[in-house]
Amino acid sequence: MIHQKTNSIVIDSLNKFPHKIHIKLGDILKERGLTQGDLHRLTGLRVATINELVNFKKKSLTVAHLVSIMIALRITDLRDLIEIEFDDEVKAYFQQENQRMKNGFTPDLNKTVDRNVKQMSEGTRN
Template sequence: MIHQKTNAIVIETLEKFPHKVHIKLGKILRDRGMTQGDLHRLTGLRVATINELVNFKKKSLTVAHLIAIMVALRITDIRDLIEIEFDAEVISYFNEENKIMNNGFTPDLLKTSEQNVRRLVAGAHAGVHN
């Protein structure tokens, strides 16, 4: 679920920390006896956009789209609509990192931040927009 304009740092982060995204929209519509057309009429979102969400072909989600869908379906918890599940190894790593966090950073996060700043500055000087 990577948009073609996503910068390299984001792509590498997604690849480094395996995860699964579960979009529950299709099941919600089926359970409620609704069609994608019904949701289109309630939200104003294109049927193609809704179809891409249902079939997990949408490359990116906007908060506005998510909120419009939540309002139309009277959902108050985003986890009822979308769930992101990290692999067990990632969860374990995050738990260990959280134990050594200081002022919002771990040694690994400080290192990552420093590396990313250098990359962003280098990209800016090269005329690359992230």
């Protein structure tokens, strides 16, 4: 689900930390007896955008998309619409990192910042 214009730093980060994304919009529409066309008329979003989201083919979402869907469906918690789950190894690593955090950074995050700044300054962004 990576947009082709996504820069290499974002891609590297997504690949380094395995995760699963579950978009529940199709289930919600079905449970409520609504069609994608109904959601289009409620939100003004293109039917194609809604279809791509339901079928997990949408490469990127804006906050405006998410909030307009939440308003139309009267959802107050984003987790009711989208779940992002990290592998157990990633969760354990993040927990360790959070315990080591000082001034918002861990030693690993400091290395990540140094590497990313170097990469950006070298113009290796996509």
